[in-house]
Amino acid sequence: MKPVSAERALSRITALLGAEACLVKQDARAPYEHGPRYGAGTALCVARPADVASAAELMRLCAADRISLVPQGANTGLVAAASPDNSGLQVILSMERLKGVIDIDPVDGVIQAWAGTRLSELNQALEPHGLCFPIDLGADPSVGGMLAANTGGARLIRYGDVRHNTLGLQALLMEPAGELLDLNNRLRKNNTGPDWKQLFIGSAGSYGIVTQAVLQTHPLPQQTATALIVPNSLPVGLQLLQDAERRFGDFLSAFEGMSRNAMESVLHHLPQVIAPFNPLPPYALLIELSSSAPASAHCNLEHLFMPWLERHLEQGNILDAVVDKPESLWRIRHAISDSIKQEGKIVAFDIAVARSHLPAFRTAAIELVERDFAGAVVCDFGHWGDGGLHFNLVIPPTHAQQFLPARIDALRTAIYDLVVRDYRGSFSAEHGIGPFNQHYYDRYLSTQKQALAARLQPAFDPYYLLGNTRFS
Amino acid sequence: MKPVSAERALSRITALLGAEACLVKQDARAPYEHGPRYGAGTALCVARPADVASAAELMRLCAADRISLVPQGANTGLVAAASPDNSGLQVILSMERLKGVIDIDPVDGVIQAWAGTRLSELNQALEPHGLCFPIDLGADPSVGGMLAANTGGARLIRYGDVRHNTLGLQALLMEPAGELLDLNNRLRKNNTGPDWKQLFIGSAGSYGIVTQAVLQTHPLPQQTATALIVPNSLPVGLQLLQDAERRFGDFLSAFEGMSRNAMESVLHHLPQVIAPFNPLPPYALLIELSSSAPASAHCNLEHLFMPWLERHLEQGNILDAVVDKPESLWRIRHAISDSIKQEGKIVAFDIAVARSHLPAFRTAAIELVERDFAGAVVCDFGHWGDGGLHFNLVIPPTHAQQFLPARIDALRTAIYDLVVRDYRGSFSAEHGIGPFNQHYYDRYLSTQKQALAARLQPAFDPYYLLGNTRFS
Numbered sequence A, B: 001m002k003p004v005s006a007e008r009a010l011s012r013i014t015a016l017l018g019a020e021a022c023l024v025k026q027d028a029r030a031p032y033e034h035g036p037r038y039g040a041g042t043a044l045c046v047a048r049p050a051d052v053a054s055a056a057e058l059m060r061l062c063a064a065d066r067i068s069l070v071p072q073g074a075n076t077g078l079v080a081a082a083s084p085d086n087s088g089l090q091v092i093l094s095m096e097r098l099k100g101v102i103d104i105d106p107v108d109g110v111i112q113a114w115a116g117t118r119l120s121e122l123n124q125a126l127e128p129h130g131l132c133f134p135i136d137l138g139a140d141p142s143v144g145g146m147l148a149a150n151t152g153g154a155r156l157i158r159y160g161d162v163r164h165n166t167l168g169l170q171a172l173l174m175e176p177a178g179e180l181l182d183l184n185n186r187l188r189k190n191n192t193g194p195d196w197k198q199l200f201i202g203s204a205g206s207y208g209i210v211t212q213a214v215l216q217t218h219p220l221p222q223q224t225a226t227a228l229i230v231p232n233s234l235p236v237g238l239q240l241l242q243d244a245e246r247r248f249g250d251f252l253s254a255f256e257g258m259s260r261n262a263m264e265s266v267l268h269h270l271p272q273v274i275a276p277f278n279p280l281p282p283y284a285l286l287i288e289l290s291s292s293a294p295a296s297a298h299c300n301l302e303h304l305f306m307p308w309l310e311r312h313l314e315q316g317n318i319l320d321a322v323v324d325k326p327e328s329l330w331r332i333r334h335a336i337s338d339s340i341k342q343e344g345k346i347v348a349f350d351i352a353v354a355r356s357h358l359p360a361f362r363t364a365a366i367e368l369v370e371r372d373f374a375g376a377v378v379c380d381f382g383h384w385g386d387g388g389l390h391f392n393l394v395i396p397p398t399h400a401q402q403f404l405p406a407r408i409d410a411l412r413t414a415i416y417d418l419v420v421r422d423y424r425g426s427f428s429a430e431h432g433i434g435p436f437n438q439h440y441y442d443r444y445l446s447t448q449k450q451a452l453a454a455r456l457q458p459a460f461d462p463y464y465l466l467g468n469t470r471f472s
Helices: A004-017 A026-033 A052-065 A119-129 A143-149 A196-200 A234-248 A260-269 A301-314 A326-341 A355-372 A397-402 A405-423 A434-444 A447-460 B004-017 B026-033 B052-065 B119-129 B143-149 B196-200 B234-248 B260-269 B301-314 B326-341 B355-372 B397-402 B405-422 B434-444 B447-460
Strands: A043-047 A069-072 A090-094 A101-105 A110-114 A166-174 A177-183 A209-216 A223-231 A252-259 A283-291 A318-323 A345-347 A350-352 A381-383 A388-390 A393-395 B043-047 B069-072 B090-094 B101-105 B110-114 B166-174 B177-183 B209-216 B223-231 B252-259 B283-291 B318-323 B345-347 B350-352 B381-383 B388-390 B393-395
Touching: A004 A043, A004 A052, A026 A043, A026 A090, A052 A069, A052 A090, A052 A166, A052 A177, A052 A209, A069 A143, A101 A119, A110 A119, A119 A143, A143 A209, A166 A196, A177 A196, A177 B447, A196 B196, A223 A234, A223 A301, A223 A326, A234 A252, A234 A283, A234 A301, A234 A355, A252 A260, A252 A326, A260 A326, A283 A301, A283 A326, A301 A318, A345 A405, A350 A405, A355 A388, A355 A405, A405 A434, A447 B177, A447 B447, B004 B043, B004 B052, B026 B043, B026 B090, B052 B069, B052 B090, B052 B166, B052 B177, B052 B209, B069 B143, B101 B119, B110 B119, B119 B143, B143 B209, B166 B196, B177 B196, B223 B234, B223 B301, B223 B326, B234 B252, B234 B283, B234 B301, B234 B355, B252 B260, B252 B326, B260 B326, B283 B301, B283 B326, B301 B318, B345 B405, B350 B405, B355 B388, B355 B405, B405 B434
Parallel strands: A043 A090, A069 A090, B043 B090, B069 B090
Antiparallel strands: A101 A110, A110 A209, A166 A177, A166 A209, A223 A283, A223 A318, A252 A283, A252 A381, A345 A393, A350 A388, A381 A388, B101 B110, B110 B209, B166 B177, B166 B209, B223 B283, B223 B318, B252 B283, B252 B381, B345 B393, B350 B388, B381 B388
16 A cells, blocks of 8 residues: 555645646556566556646655656666665656657757657758758667766767767756756857766666756768778787778767677578678678768769778788678678577677777686576677777577576676776766666765765765665 | 955965965966956965975865865866956966876776876876867866866867866865865766766866866877868858758867968968968868778768768869868967967957857847947867857958947857857857856856855855856
8 A cells, every 4th residue: 555645645646737638547657667678666646747837836746745756758767776665655656748859950050859859750840951960879779867976878989978979958857856857058169167967867867857958069970981800810800990090080980899699690580681791700790981071072982982991801800891882782791689688598798999999808808708607699799999898698598507597696696797997987888877876886886976966966865766876 | 464364364375285385476466367368466475385285274274264276177267267356366276286197097098187187187188098188278277277178179079068078076165164076087977876976067167176187088099181171151161060960979179160361360360381272262171070980991081972072072172172181280280379460459258159140140240249349350170060159350450449438248148148148159169158158157157047056055165265256
């Protein structure tokens, strides 16, 4: 039985929003209660306000009754930050109805949109202006979700993360409850005090709920040149990255790696994909150049790219290469996540190390798995350009009994220890913390940083009512 | 006579650092007590610790005695943030001896350096690696100063500001006093909690004193193409900016504007500079393309640039153009600040508006000056690429008597009101707040933002001992 305050809050929320904007029944709540990978709980209700005033009123109501609010955008996050716990007492605040593009200014190169707007909707609206919001992901998150997680993606090497491309935002505060803090800004240079918006980016909604954002856009690419290459070794891969950056710094938009196991899985599950190499090499790198300058005699990326590839082939740095349309080559890269899922249970690691440590870390991690967790199959891929690695393991059904939850926990801790303690890397490069990574946040973040978080907490959310990520 | 606590602090600081690292005599203090443009006070002493441990001990000592500390880097800031007040009771903490490059990793493309290291020293150390830290300024600030002010510069359109290029930092806290907070990071993707370092960037040392930083570098340009053009009108200037961005987005590294008065002043004071146009037009735009790809048949910026210029000349968008070596054309641009100083008293405005508002704002501002402040000569120049304007006025000696301090204050307020209230712009685009802009911070920043600052203050500096900028 729910406590009186929860029952009272529920009836007040229903009265505030109306029944259609407050989902109480189990089947209506269900799609909001489960994350796409982790996180499944039971909410008191799902509140879907249609405007900021209702959302603010909801926050005041929750603050008064000490009811916890879990903000949710498009529910595409991978660390359960937008999922309720099992108490049945948390309210999911879905931002999905606070959506739409508010304004596009092609001269400023900015787009202003409500938090519930999807990445794909931004790009559809920008395309007629020759612009894009260049965050490149497998999912289609909302603006608010992207800001809350500081989303990265495959083209960060060129465009930076969401933080780099956020000029301003508005956020609803929990302290004072329901106050709308206006940090909207269209300026590219503005140093009139601390940049408060930074506290709301990458903080999983813990300091406030983003309601809208002003984002910087970029010209749509007009030409690309793409190649899949086999480096002589992983250390040579780093040399190629460095050389490509010096030579093509302005154009280099992706430098992605794929292991043989990852590619093999794609070919196995998507028979329409043609093997790029025969036999498959242990590792391949996908290199993409792109430019907003249309191809011309004086700026032609394919013609610029080919002699570079040939030179490295001649020097033996590249053992094999395929040059093709980007769609064909990216298809393999983009299909990895879905393909490997069909091989067994996935134990996913979203990690990053300094780029110079990539080969050494990967070697050490594979050795660790083979030595202590035999049976798990490494199907890694990653973003060499920014040191990000999706060091995914597949537990085949034949080995499921050897990988019960406690052993998987041990495996996770062993890999994260290697990343964080031996290589000073990140145990969450792109996905954030959320309940899924909470244990590792508590384990790895210095007491100093946790103390800093504890000192700031009262200023934003003294009763820990926002979300279910704890930074202190 | 100084209070007992100040006298006691002075003797303790001298005992701590040694006499050579604690400047007490007036003539030794003097160079640290005056800012390059504004700010002149009297310090209790200038402390010049040679290591972090001494700086930390100094902070503990000052915290215990409630002595105010003013951190100072290279003392190049233009808003007096690093100058002491007139009390004779503040200690200047000069970071100039905490200097030097700690490490360069060319694969990661990062440089780690102590706070006292100069921008020019970073670039000297990076050059052999084919890298640079691409903040382009008239001054030569320290790393700590650049972070404290979130420095911009002329090439922000291409590389972003200092914040965009800071991966990590270490900072000494005042609460708990002397604690060294380690936020060093070489990762380009790392979302393990809030990005605390953001609080120390652009906050004028108010939340802590940066002791070292890890900065992201960029490949040195290998080719440039530069032109000085006369746009048909200012609105057409915006069309040219937009067209250049679409066409050359990857290469556009500067898009700077200069008024006739500004150019005239340079020609008058530097007779070796040859007039680019005869007669001088009302306004000219300096456009620079650059690339880290060496010039080749398939990537040649000059050959790419020329047809664009010709097309716009034919269409009448450009009335005149000069293509020359970058040094020749930038010389005029870089000489403006020094030249106009010789014409009279300068009333400088470091402002920004959304790029789409640039022509309308400039017209309105000139009208305002001509109507209400006749005699002041507008010698503006600015960064069109990012909406930044140095809307500088010269008060010729003939009019000095009509521009006494109260009238100059009225002039400042009138211009800032126009920027902030009518055009939603920034009254400090690049220089920050400091005591010089404190009055305008208090006037324009919303009570909400000031309340937010007030809530955070106790977490970092409960007794307001750090610096002399007040965000609440």
